[in-house]
Amino acid sequence: MHVLVAGATGKTGLRLVRELQTRGHQPVALVREGSDTAALPEGATLRRGDLTNLDTDVCDGCDAVVFAAGSGGSTDDAMTDKVDRDGAIRLIDLASDAGVDRFVMLSSVGADDPDPDSDLAHYLQAKHAADEHLKASGLSYAIVRPVALTDDDGGGDVRFGDAVDVRGKAARGDVATVLAQAVTDSDWTGQTRTMESAPA
Known part of the structure; x- marks a missing residue:
């Protein structure tokens, strides 16, 4: 499959x-x-493209899209909206127009019901909006919501859903593996799951 990766040069994307x-x-x-x-x-x-100004043909020829991008922790609310909300929503729409088979979203724990008092409130609200747009898009989708990320490769032992400690950690290597699995695994179709790397 040809899989478009938004955020391909980031720590998880690589x-x-x-x-x-x-x-x-x-x-x-x-x-x-x-x-x-x-x-x-x-x-x-x-493939050249900027999430703040995507060309209409960005998804052409791709079977799946994975959104693994992020505006970064040092950006302001406006850039968070441009990338994590509006950029993701635009990419979802273009994927739909291009007939993409599967869209996988890297989201975040807490995006289901953003806490307005959280330091990450604006980011989580942006992710929530993008997730909800994906669910309503008609695309075959999967949404992965890891807990706090680490730069570790991980050992492949992961937990999902109710087994997840929301104060736990998720190794970027494990997250990448899960995202890749979600591209083709039918068990992920239409699923939104929190995840963490199981403690050693």
Whole structure:
């Protein structure tokens, strides 16, 4: 499958691109002009695009899309809205127009019911809006909501749903594996699941 990865040069996105390759897929890395693509593995296709101003043909030729992008922890509310809410919503709409088979969203724990008193309230509200738009889009979808991310590779032992400690940790390597699995696994179709890496 040709899988468009938004956020392909990020800490989770890079791991996801590699994981998709190991599963026999052709990752298509969506990258902004001027992005550092040196860490992307050989064989990944590059497609230029900016989530704040996407071209209408960005999803053409792709079987699936994974949104693994983020505005970053140091950006203001306006940029959070542009990337995490509006950029995601626009990409969902373009994926639908292009006849994409599956859209996988990297969301966050707490996005189901954002706490207005949380330090991450605005970010979680943006993720909530994007998640809800995806659910209503008519696309085959999967939404992955990890707890706090670490830069570890992880060991592949993960928990979902009620078994998750919302104060736990999720290794980016494990998250990438789950995202790649959700691209094709029918058990993920129409599912929204929280996840964590099981403690060692």
